[in-house]
Amino acid sequence: MQANVRIATLDRRAAMATLLADRPANLFVVPGLGSCTWDAFAAGDDDRNFYLWGAMGGAAMIGLGLALAQPKLRVAVITGDGEMLMGLGSLGTVGMQKPANLAVVVFDNGHFGETGMQASHTSGAVDLCAVARGCGIERVMDVGDEAGLRELAGLLANSDRTLFARVRIAADDPPRVLPEKDGVAIKDRVRRAVAKAAGFTPA
Amino acid sequence: MNAVTDTTPAAWQDQLFDVLKRADIRQVGYVPDAGHARLIARCKADPEIRDVVLTTEEEGVALAAGAWLGGQRAALLMQSSGVGNCVNMLSLMRSCRFPMLMLVTMRGEWEEFNPWQVPMGSIVDPVLKLCDADVAKVETPDAVVPAVQNAVQLAFGGDRAAAVLLSQKLIGRKVWVK
Numbered sequence: 001m002q003a004n005v006r007i008a009t010l011d012r013r014a015a016m017a018t019l020l021a022d023r024p025a026n027l028f029v030v031p032g033l034g035s036c037t038w039d040a041f042a043a044g045d046d047d048r049n050f051y052l053w054g055a056m057g058g059a060a061m062i063g064l065g066l067a068l069a070q071p072k073l074r075v076a077v078i079t080g081d082g083e084m085l086m087g088l089g090s091l092g093t094v095g096m097q098k099p100a101n102l103a104v105v106v107f108d109n110g111h112f113g114e115t116g117m118q119a120s121h122t123s124g125a126v127d128l129c130a131v132a133r134g135c136g137i138e139r140v141m142d143v144g145d146e147a148g149l150r151e152l153a154g155l156l157a158n159s160d161r162t163l164f165a166r167v168r169i170a171a172d173d174p175p176r177v178l179p180e181k182d183g184v185a186i187k188d189r190v191r192r193a194v195a196k197a198a199g200f201t202p203a
Numbered sequence: 204m205n206a207v208t209d210t211t212p213a214a215w216q217d218q219l220f221d222v223l224k225r226a227d228i229r230q231v232g233y234v235p236d237a238g239h240a241r242l243i244a245r246c247k248a249d250p251e252i253r254d255v256v257l258t259t260e261e262e263g264v265a266l267a268a269g270a271w272l273g274g275q276r277a278a279l280l281m282q283s284s285g286v287g288n289c290v291n292m293l294s295l296m297r298s299c300r301f302p303m304l305m306l307v308t309m310r311g312e313w314e315e316f317n318p319w320q321v322p323m324g325s326i327v328d329p330v331l332k333l334c335d336a337d338v339a340k341v342e343t344p345d346a347v348v349p350a351v352q353n354a355v356q357l358a359f360g361g362d363r364a365a366a367v368l369l370s371q372k373l374i375g376r377k378v379w380v381k
Binding site: 183198 | 268
């Protein structure tokens with residue numbers, strides 16, 4: 001039997017909505033490309049979302065750069081297992097820096113949902129929670145129910161150390177809901193929101 | 204032994220750090236290279252600069268994007284082989300017009316000892332240009348500061364990628380102690 005036994009039942013759209021329902025004003029979200037970007041947009045378009053349409057494997061590092069630049073803001077990277085697997089080394093880089101204001105949340109359905117639902121490594125050998133612990137991230141959550149989601153939502157606002165969470169979502173493919181696609185517009189909008197929240201003047 | 208084994212840093216290495224300071228670079232991502240050793244040490248010693256050791260160079264591209272979202276300037280230090288690791292992630296910078304400052308120590312060119320460095324080293328310039336980066340190559344100490352200052356201006360003044368390639372003519376060929 002695989003070590004990474006999973007019972008994946010959470011609905012991804014509902015899970016994202018729960019995580020962002022009582023979002024504090026200083027919480028910025030970096031949703032990974034594909035489904036997590038659609039999920040974040042479906043939960044409500046927001047100036048504080050840096051929607052990714054590409055850059056696979058880079059979501060955690062984008063979140064790290066933002067978190068290091070603005071320690072008083074909260075940053076939640078919310079990405080899929082495939083996107084996280086492509087940037088697995090970045091968990092080690094995050095573990096080296098340990099910003100208290102950064103959370104990396106993986107919506108793990110064990111599949112590459114955007115490309116035909118092929119099974120990913122997390123359906124088999126790879127346990128992302130174990131990887132995160134092994135990378136020196138001290139607070140690791142394995143979320144499989146509503147109570148866990150609500151606890152995670154609270155920690156996105158106030159965790160006192162770097163947080164990693166796997167959210168075990170069902171492998172389904174809800175209708176695409178597409179946000180702004182223009183990268184410059186997305187970037188400029190987020191920068192203005194950061195500037196407003198953190199009090200700097202965008203160059 | 205030749206001058207390369209001398210541990211005294213060359214003047215241009217500290218001048219390069221001074222350029223980054225004047226440019227208000229606050230996050231420096233790096234995969235170490237011997238040619239960047241002095242600059243990495245200076246960055247680590249500076250409390251105003253966050254040094255971020257990376258597992259692969261493309262992490263540094265994404266880091267720079269995040270830093271810029273947060274109102275900070277970043278730089279990426281890497282060896283020429285790392286440029287190949289960055290190619291897809293540089294599309295993030297082009298799609299969103301993020302500034303991206305890259306300082307690349309060259310291998311696989313002047314007096315290269317290791318032929319396995321040649322395939323990537325020989326295509327760094329065209330690869331970066333295909334990624335829409337401005338590329339300047341520096342071979343003499345007096346050209347370092349103007350080239351890096353220019354790259355800073357191109358990147359942060361023009362919201363684009365700019366790279367400075369530091370030649371083995373400048374940094375000296377790698378010395379193998381065994």
